[in-house]
Amino acid sequence: xxxxxxxxxxxxxxxxxxxxxxxxxxxxxxxxxxxxxxxxxxxxxxxxxxxxxxxxxxxxxxxxxxxxxxxxxxxxxxxx
Amino acid sequence: xxxxxxxxxxxxxxxxxxxxxxxxxxxxxxxxxxxxxxxxxxxxxxxxxxxxxxxxxxxxxxxxxxxxxxxxxxxxxxxxxxxxxxxxxxxxxxxxxxxxxxxxxxxxxxxxxxxxxxxxxxxxxxxxxxxxxxxx
Amino acid sequence: xxxxxxxxxxxxxxxxxxxxxxxxxxxxxxxxxxxxxxxxxxxxxxxxxxxxxxxxxxxxxxxxxxxxxxxxxxxxxxxxxxxxxxxxxxxxxxxxxxxxxxxxxxxxxxxxxxxxxxxxxxxxxxxxxxxxxxxxxxxxxxxxxxxxxxxxxxxxxxxxxxxxxxxxxxxxxxxxxxxxxxxxxxxxxxxxxxxxxxxxxxxxxxxxxxxxxxxxxxxxxxxxxxxxxxxxxxxxxxxxxxxxxxxxxxxxxxxxxxxxxxxxxxxxxxxxxxxxxxxxxxxxxxxxxxxxxxxxxxxxxxxxxxxxxxxxxxxxxxxxxxxxxxxxxxxxxxxxxxxxxxxxxxxxxxxxxxxxxxxxxxxxxxxxxxxxxxxxxxxxxxxxxxxxxxxxxxx
Numbered sequence: 001x002x003x004x005x006x007x008x009x010x011x012x013x014x015x016x017x018x019x020x021x022x023x024x025x026x027x028x029x030x031x032x033x034x035x036x037x038x039x040x041x042x043x044x045x046x047x048x049x050x051x052x053x054x055x056x057x058x059x060x061x062x063x064x065x066x067x068x069x070x071x072x073x074x075x076x077x078x079x080x
Numbered sequence: 081x082x083x084x085x086x087x088x089x090x091x092x093x094x095x096x097x098x099x100x101x102x103x104x105x106x107x108x109x110x111x112x113x114x115x116x117x118x119x120x121x122x123x124x125x126x127x128x129x130x131x132x133x134x135x136x137x138x139x140x141x142x143x144x145x146x147x148x149x150x151x152x153x154x155x156x157x158x159x160x161x162x163x164x165x166x167x168x169x170x171x172x173x174x175x176x177x178x179x180x181x182x183x184x185x186x187x188x189x190x191x192x193x194x195x196x197x198x199x200x201x202x203x204x205x206x207x208x209x210x211x212x213x214x215x216x
Numbered sequence: 217x218x219x220x221x222x223x224x225x226x227x228x229x230x231x232x233x234x235x236x237x238x239x240x241x242x243x244x245x246x247x248x249x250x251x252x253x254x255x256x257x258x259x260x261x262x263x264x265x266x267x268x269x270x271x272x273x274x275x276x277x278x279x280x281x282x283x284x285x286x287x288x289x290x291x292x293x294x295x296x297x298x299x300x301x302x303x304x305x306x307x308x309x310x311x312x313x314x315x316x317x318x319x320x321x322x323x324x325x326x327x328x329x330x331x332x333x334x335x336x337x338x339x340x341x342x343x344x345x346x347x348x349x350x351x352x353x354x355x356x357x358x359x360x361x362x363x364x365x366x367x368x369x370x371x372x373x374x375x376x377x378x379x380x381x382x383x384x385x386x387x388x389x390x391x392x393x394x395x396x397x398x399x400x401x402x403x404x405x406x407x408x409x410x411x412x413x414x415x416x417x418x419x420x421x422x423x424x425x426x427x428x429x430x431x432x433x434x435x436x437x438x439x440x441x442x443x444x445x446x447x448x449x450x451x452x453x454x455x456x457x458x459x460x461x462x463x464x465x466x467x468x469x470x471x472x473x474x475x476x477x478x479x480x481x482x483x484x485x486x487x488x489x490x491x492x493x494x495x496x497x498x499x500x501x502x503x504x505x506x507x508x509x510x511x512x513x514x515x516x517x518x519x520x521x522x523x524x525x526x527x528x529x530x531x532x533x534x535x536x537x538x539x540x541x542x543x544x545x546x547x548x549x550x551x552x553x554x555x556x557x558x559x560x561x562x563x564x565x566x567x568x569x570x571x572x573x574x575x576x577x578x579x580x581x582x583x584x585x586x587x588x589x590x591x592x593x594x595x596x597x598x599x600x601x602x603x604x605x606x607x608x609x610x611x
Contacts, residue, residue, distance in 0.1 A: 016509060016554065017410035021369040024404050024434050028448055048406040055432040056449045080450055092282075096586065103582040109270070113574040116547040120567045 006035040012069055019045045020052055030076045038072045045070050220244040224311035226291050227318035228254055228276045231502035231516030235315055237281045238524035238587045246285040249276055256580055264340040264350035265383035279584045293470040296495045315523055316483055317502040318467040326463025327367045329438025339459050353457045354387045359396035360456025365445055367435040367460045369404050372511040375542035375552055377461055385425050386545030399427050402453055404434035414552055414560035435460045467504045482506045488533040490519050499523045514539045541573035549573050558603035562610045
């Protein structure tokens with residue numbers, strides 16, 4: 001039985017071009033079923049990740065604020 | 081200790097100077113730069129100034145003549161010595177004298193009527209006193 | 217008197233040349249460059265949209281201070297453990313200190329169809345020949361969709377896609393064909409410019425000039441036959457002429473140990489000190505290094521200064537300062553000014569900024585050649601234009 005790959009994208013401390021571009025990079029190599037966990041400190045990330053989900057039609061499993069970072073968990077479902 | 085060759089230092093300085101000249105030359109050959117600078121320097125506003133330059137120069141020359149400078153200084157000193165009440169009266173006098181915004185030439189009858197208005201004549205009085213004080 | 221230590225510099229671009237000229241008093245400096253020439257890469261934009269080749273390159277030897285040893289050759293391998301560098305003919309050189317600054321490798325094959333696309337329409341991130349192809353396009357195109365799409369968000373010069381589309385817009389307007397051309401800029405970001413603050417300056421300008429911005433679009437596949445570009449995010453854009461900003465990878469140099477480079481070939485360097493891993497005698501600066509997000513000449517310049525101070529015992533550190541001149545066409549410009557602790561200030565667009573960009577470009581060769589003269593001038597400039605100062609000025 002194969003488990004879908006889970007990858008952590010550490011985008012903490014980055015503000016330009018921003019955590020979304022780190023996500024895009026990981027997205028390039030990801031396959032449907034993979035789970036990406038993104039860490040960011042840029043406060044704009046919360047609204048940006050929601051916008052990305054809306055455009056790409058992937059699944060946002062969780063979006064939470066931890067003490068020192070924002071964590072987003074994305075399940076890849078929309079890759080062609 | 082290394083010996084500092086004076087000739088070498090001199091040639092280095094000369095070379096440095098040459099490089100600076102090269103750079104200035106580069107700047108002067110830059111069409112885009114020159115276009116931008118001339119656009120900045122010559123605008124509608126600056127063109128007006130350039131056009132009126134002879135009059136502006138004349139005005140500056142008049143203002144800076146010794147006797148005019150002295151008069152301006154006198155007025156400034158006077159204003160400083162006036163008490164607040166007097167200044168307020170002066171201000172009101174000028175306001176009352178203010179002719180219509182549209183600068184339409186007033187008819188003679190209108191001028192006579194304006195002159196006889198109480199506020200205006202009060203104001204005129206103040207101005208006359210002021211001028212007397214200046215002794216011009 | 218003690219013999220000077222050997223400092224070896226790989227790459228004679230902005231970072232390498234300024235570093236060499238800054239170290240010459242205290243070190244025995246050797247610089248290795250793969251060609252005899254030093255290129256001012258921002259000129260590619262001027263070639264692409266103005267057919268202006270002046271200021272493109274000069275012989276590297278004319279830019280190096282007396283006493284710097286120049287070797288024109290390719291570096292095949294760097295061994296940080298053994299402290300050796302292998303040249304193309306397998307000649308081995310050793311060093312006391314090394315700075316690796318060979319820049320990026322442009323990989324058109326990184327996006328399917330990009331190598332064919334660049335043959336047709338060119339681009340302004342690779343070679344002067346490809347840039348001249350762009351000029352051909354903008355001076356001949358009469359109607360249709362003109363598209364600039366970012367294929368790699370970590371490309372050289374963050375403002376360049378915006379400069380490209382706005383300068384193209386200028387050319388089309390001057391030619392009187394602008395109304396028949398649909399201009400599109402496709403970017404991978406959630407907004408036109410990734411940094412939200414600077415986007416507030418740039419987005420209105422793009423809108424005013426009628427540029428259609430497509431966000432969340434990372435160019436992934438180019439269908440040459442049908443003239444369509446598909447994005448990673450699953451969308452499609454048609455074009456009549458298109459320029460894709462290509463994939464950028466690290467230098468084609470074998471570096472040992474392997475963990476000194478990341479999966480894209482860039483050298484893992486500390487973001488404050490430029491030091492490579494635990495090697496306190498090895499640095500990576502400029503585009504080839506991971507020590508800054510912005511791949512610009514200013515970054516390389518500032519990093520070179522930090523390295524030159526660190527090797528003399530000073531605790532100089534990168535501030536992450538950017539100072540990217542952004543041309544907007546019609547003799548106007550702005551700057552992207554930020555650092556590690558401050559987002560980009562909202563520098564307004566005006567003619568003075570454009571003039572400053574051009575003055576800098578014209579002074580570039582002198583700046584490379586005489587850091588001892590320009591250092592104090594830049595110190596004053598950078599001090600007085602710190603992002604925190606600018607934030608107070610331009611709210």
